[in-house]
Each structure stands twice: as structure tokens, then as C-alpha cells.
Amino acid sequence: MQWNSWAMHAELGVCSKSRTMVSTRAFSTVLNPRGRAFSLSHPAKAQSCSIAGGRFRYGVARISSFFPKLMWSEGFTIFGSPLEHACQLWPQDYSNFCDVIEEYEKEMKILARRLMWLMLGSLDISKEDVKWAGPKGDFKGANAAIQLNSYPACPEPDRAMGLAAHTDSTLLTILYQNNTSGLQVHRDGSGWVTVPPIPDTLVVNIGDLLHILSNGLYPSVLHRAMVNRTRHRLSVAYLYGPPPNVQISPLSKLVDLTHPPLYRPVTWTEYLGTKAKYFDKALSSVRLCVPLNGLVDVNDHNGVEVGWT
Numbered sequence: 001m002q003w004n005s006w007a008m009h010a011e012l013g014v015c016s017k018s019r020t021m022v023s024t025r026a027f028s029t030v031l032n033p034r035g036r037a038f039s040l041s042h043p044a045k046a047q048s049c050s051i052a053g054g055r056f057r058y059g060v061a062r063i064s065s066f067f068p069k070l071m072w073s074e075g076f077t078i079f080g081s082p083l084e085h086a087c088q089l090w091p092q093d094y095s096n097f098c099d100v101i102e103e104y105e106k107e108m109k110i111l112a113r114r115l116m117w118l119m120l121g122s123l124d125i126s127k128e129d130v131k132w133a134g135p136k137g138d139f140k141g142a143n144a145a146i147q148l149n150s151y152p153a154c155p156e157p158d159r160a161m162g163l164a165a166h167t168d169s170t171l172l173t174i175l176y177q178n179n180t181s182g183l184q185v186h187r188d189g190s191g192w193v194t195v196p197p198i199p200d201t202l203v204v205n206i207g208d209l210l211h212i213l214s215n216g217l218y219p220s221v222l223h224r225a226m227v228n229r230t231r232h233r234l235s236v237a238y239l240y241g242p243p244p245n246v247q248i249s250p251l252s253k254l255v256d257l258t259h260p261p262l263y264r265p266v267t268w269t270e271y272l273g274t275k276a277k278y279f280d281k282a283l284s285s286v287r288l289c290v291p292l293n294g295l296v297d298v299n300d301h302n303g304v305e306v307g308w309t
């Protein structure tokens, strides 16, 4: 199978079961501006920053600290079960939110594993080649988080940015967008390309860890989110990564004399720390040598301006 390496539209009919479509539709209820998460009062959202040791995080994008201006967005990050926080945010009625998140998480985990093996299989990588995937190749120890993003309508969309250009620190990210455009990916030669929402379709973005694992054969995708003058945009990112303390390095089958390992081994935990410190220079900070084709990492943005005016 030929994969488009910058972003893939994963047709749900092919890659998953119809239950995932139910889940994505249910998001309209739990995320709708007049519905749930983002309609909470500011104190309630702020409170969710501080409960239960950061398993549920509300706030501005983590990458905000690298930019002088605030981004036009807010987000909830959910690690593991949302139950404890949802109980506190909606004491009378938390089960719908939890049910949708938990069902979605279950479906995404299955889809992420399938996508991993489709992509690795295309490189001739089999279960024996990825020890940390486990004897059954089910990536049992894999870790994931769900990131709910909200981009309110913006009166001056040309002067604001929803989410500035970045690559994800994941193996892959499976993205659901509501019916409002905003996601753009960067392609060499073409510049910023809009990835419009297509009903019942998810977008798959390659993250930095798959870039490392594939020794650059699956380059991570530089992407950003624009805002809209009249429409409130919502997106849900399923951030999929390896077990936090497993060393990720270029797979030995992909390395030889003419294809030396381009990156040193790094754990997800370590890489997240590196990203928090170096942001767009994170991937090159773990690079061992320049690829023979001379191309630098997309994460270095190939000279692309990551800010906005």
C-alpha cells in the first residue's frame, strides 16, 4: 500500500468499524459550544487544571510558551480515565462524557495499532523486529492521550493563529475535526495546504517518534490550525506513543552502511522533555548525523517561519 507520508485520510469504512463513526458523532454533543466541556465556566475549567495530579489538563496550548502572542484556542488533555475529573466537573451528569471518551479511546487504540502495522509493514518490518510491541505485536504498553481542542470564532482571523506550526511528539496522531476547516500541513514546494474535514473521515499525522523509528522514512508532518471568522472549530487529537520508558531508535532492519542511524535512542518521556525545552529543534537535537540526501528534519521546519504576524 502506498502511504502519503505527510498526512493520510484514513477512511473509517476501511480502517475501523462503524462504532467509531458513532463515537465521532457523539463528540458533537460532548464538545458542542452549547453542550459540554468548553461551555464550562472559566473557574470550573481552571479548577480542572489542578485536580488529580495532571491526568486531566485544561489550558492554552503547551507550545504557547515559545510564542510571544497567545493562540486563539483552548484545550483539554485527558490521560487515561476521565472519570475522576468528569465527576467533579459535572457531579450530576458525568457518564455521557465519560462513556464517549472511553469508547472513543478504545476504538482509537485499535485503529492506531492497525495503522502502525500497515505503515511498518510497508517498510518490511514484522512483529519480531519491534520487541516493545510485544510477542503478539499488540503494542500493549503503548500510551495515549486525548486532546480536545476548541477554536472559537475570531473577528480578525488573519491576525490570529489557532495553534502555531509544530510537529507532534507522538508515533502518530489520529485527528477528528468538526465540519469547519482549519488544519493545514506544510509540504515542501507547495507551502501550507489545507486539509479540509471530510465527513466520517479522520486525518492521521506522523509524529516525531515514528520519524525516528523509521529513520526518517516516515517524516513527521509540520502542521498548524487556523481560525475562522464566524465558525467555532473543534478537533480531537488521539496522541499515540510507545511505552514511556522504552528507548525508541531507528529500526535495525532500516539501517546499513549507506543508511546509518540518523537518531540516537530516546524514550518518549525524555523526548517530551526535549520538546518542551527546544521545541522546533527537538528532533535535530537527538540527530546523530545528516541524512545522505542532505535534507534536514521537517521538525527544523526547513526554514519555514513558525510564528505569525
Ligand SMILES: O=C(O)CCC(=O)C(=O)O
Pocket (backbone or CB within 6 Å): 147, 149, 163, 168, 175, 177, 182, 183, 223, 224, 225, 234, 235, 237
Ligand atoms: O486542531 C487541529 O486541527 C490540530 C490539532 C493539533 O495539531 C494537536 O492537537 O496537536
Ligand SMILES: [Fe+2]
Pocket (backbone or CB within 6 Å): 166, 167, 168, 173, 223
Ligand atoms: Fe498537532
